[in-house]
Amino acid sequence: MLRNKTKYALKALQVLAKEYGQGPVLISEIARRERISPKFLELILLELKNQGVVQSKKGKGGGYFLARAPQTVSVGQIVRMMEGPLAPLPCVSKTSYMRCAECRDERTCGIRIVMKDVRDATARILDSTTLADVLQRVASVVQGKEGLSYAI
Amino acid sequence: MLRNKTKYALKALQVLAKEYGQGPVLISEIARRERISPKFLELILLELKNQGVVQSKKGKGGGYFLARAPQTVSVGQIVRMMEGPLAPLPCVSKTSYMRCAECRDERTCGIRIVMKDVRDATARILDSTTLADVLQRVASVVQGKEGLSYAI
DNA sequence: CAATAGTCTAGTAAACGAATAGGGTAAAAG
DNA sequence: CTTTTACCCTATTCGTTTACTAGACTATTG
Numbered sequence: 001m002l003r004n005k006t007k008y009a010l011k012a013l014q015v016l017a018k019e020y021g022q023g024p025v026l027i028s029e030i031a032r033r034e035r036i037s038p039k040f041l042e043l044i045l046l047e048l049k050n051q052g053v054v055q056s057k058k059g060k061g062g063g064y065f066l067a068r069a070p071q072t073v074s075v076g077q078i079v080r081m082m083e084g085p086l087a088p089l090p091c092v093s094k095t096s097y098m099r100c101a102e103c104r105d106e107r108t109c110g111i112r113i114v115m116k117d118v119r120d121a122t123a124r125i126l127d128s129t130t131l132a133d134v135l136q137r138v139a140s141v142v143q144g145k146e147g148l149s150y151a152i
Numbered sequence: 153m154l155r156n157k158t159k160y161a162l163k164a165l166q167v168l169a170k171e172y173g174q175g176p177v178l179i180s181e182i183a184r185r186e187r188i189s190p191k192f193l194e195l196i197l198l199e200l201k202n203q204g205v206v207q208s209k210k211g212k213g214g215g216y217f218l219a220r221a222p223q224t225v226s227v228g229q230i231v232r233m234m235e236g237p238l239a240p241l242p243c244v245s246k247t248s249y250m251r252c253a254e255c256r257d258e259r260t261c262g263i264r265i266v267m268k269d270v271r272d273a274t275a276r277i278l279d280s281t282t283l284a285d286v287l288q289r290v291a292s293v294v295q296g297k298e299g300l301s302y303a304i
Numbered sequence: 305c306a307a308t309a310g311t312c313t314a315g316t317a318a319a320c321g322a323a324t325a326g327g328g329t330a331a332a333a334g
Numbered sequence: 335c336t337t338t339t340a341c342c343c344t345a346t347t348c349g350t351t352t353a354c355t356a357g358a359c360t361a362t363t364g
Contacts, residue, residue: 002240002267004322007252010263027341035254040323046342058341059331075266088154100159102187108293110286111162114227114277115154121273125266134262141260156353179310192354198311210310211362 006082008036009044013078016054017070017131024056024063044082051081070135076126086126087119094123158234160188161196165230168206169222169283176208176215196234203233222287228278238278239271246275 011034019025027045031038045064048054055067066073080086080095087093091100092115103109140146163186171177179197183190197216200206207219218225232238232247239245243252244267255261292298 001236001242003320007241007263014262035256037323039325042341043323043343049342056341057331058329058339060333060339062331062340064341084153089159090153104187108290110166110290111159113289113293113298114281114286117277118274121277122270125269125273129266134266137265138260138262141265146265155351189354191356194310195312195354201310208310209362210308210360212308212364214309214362216310 002079002083005040005044006079008034008041009048009078009082010075011036012041012045012064013048013053013066013073013131014134016064016066017073017135020066020070024061024065026063029063048078048081053078053081066131070132071130073131074127075129075131075134076123079126086122088115092116092119094119154231154235157192157196158231160186160193161200161230161234162227163188164193164197164216165200165205165218165225165283166286168216168218169225169287172218172222176213176217178215181215200230200233205230205233218283222283225283226279227281227283227286228275231278238274240267244268244271246271 012030015030015033016025027042028038030036030045031041034041045054045056049056049064052067053073054064056062056064076086085093085096089100089112090096090098091103091106091109091112099106100109103112106112137146164182167182167185168177179194180190182188182197183193186193197206197208201208201216205219205225206216208214208216228238237245237248241252241264242248242250243255243258243261243264251258252261255264258264289298
């Protein structure tokens with residue numbers, strides 16, 4: 001499960017992607033639109049800024065905006081920033097591999113083999129989906145092109 | 153990331169799957185083979201027993217054994233038991249759906265659309281992989297049929 | 305009955321998660 | 335140049351979870 005922090009980061013970036021090229025957006029505006037605690041969101045945006053994903057402007061007319069075009073920011077990048085590796089186990093992570101202390105033979109660890117598949121599938125999806133893609137898929141749903149709902 | 157508890161549960165079940173049909177295996181034996189704290193493993197096996205995945209026998213010649221054939225126990229079942237839903241967000245879980253409190257319109261939430269894909273991919277892999285499959289894939293690696301290693 | 309081996313309840317130290325608090329600093333308006 | 339607007343940054347709180355550890359209890363076997 002993703003942390004709230006990660007979910008909020010993605011929601012905020014979705015807003016900034018939508019407003020991309022139209023000047024800065026206030027923290028309070030994002031918070032209002034996504035119903036997130038403004039103070040908590042501030043922390044999150046600050047972290048995204050330190051990671052170089054967004055930029056900010058102070059004073060009147062200030063706010064946050066994407067540092068790069070929405071087509072160049074993948075969901076995978078953001079999730080890794082906020083959450084750490086995508087891999088279900090550290091021993092299958094490509095970006096921050098670590099062996100399991102107790103594992104005798106990594107090569108023949110069945111759990112690892114399966115979890116590597118999961119990691120690869122997750123990475124394939126998240127790394128190939130950009131903020132622009134996300135906006136487009138939302139637009140498709142609104143136009144009734146994509147799956148309308150799904151059974152709980 | 154999976155918890156140690158989940159990883160240990162899967163490792164223990166892998167051992168029990170290998171020994172399936174050959175009588176009970178001692179907690180201490182599993183702990184030794186997988187280098188897990190025996191006391192912690194005890195708690196985990198107890199939980200698996202209460203969930204009906206394994207059975208036990210007390211006294212001399214006792215130990216734990218699988219309650220069902222390895223072909224009928226999926227990794228997905230075990231992960232859900234120990235970890236909860238596979239879904240990265242509660243609003244895309246099929247087994248324990250819950251809406252996000254702050255979400256205005258779930259249907260047009262971009263994050264949700266992407267995370268639903270991740271959930272589906274994960275579930276497809278974990279629910280279609282049984283303990284027997286895991287053993288077989290390990291055997292394949294030992295025989296040099298499957299990917300020998302992969303770059304870190 | 306003694307030895308074996310699982311059952312079950314508690315406890316605990318450390319880390320984590322989700323905020324909240326509040327003063328600091330830069331930029332623009334007047 | 336001072337006020338207002340907004341972001342900047344550090345610290346703290348508080349409840350929950352994680353990963354164990356301890357130890358007494360109970361059933362089975364020989």
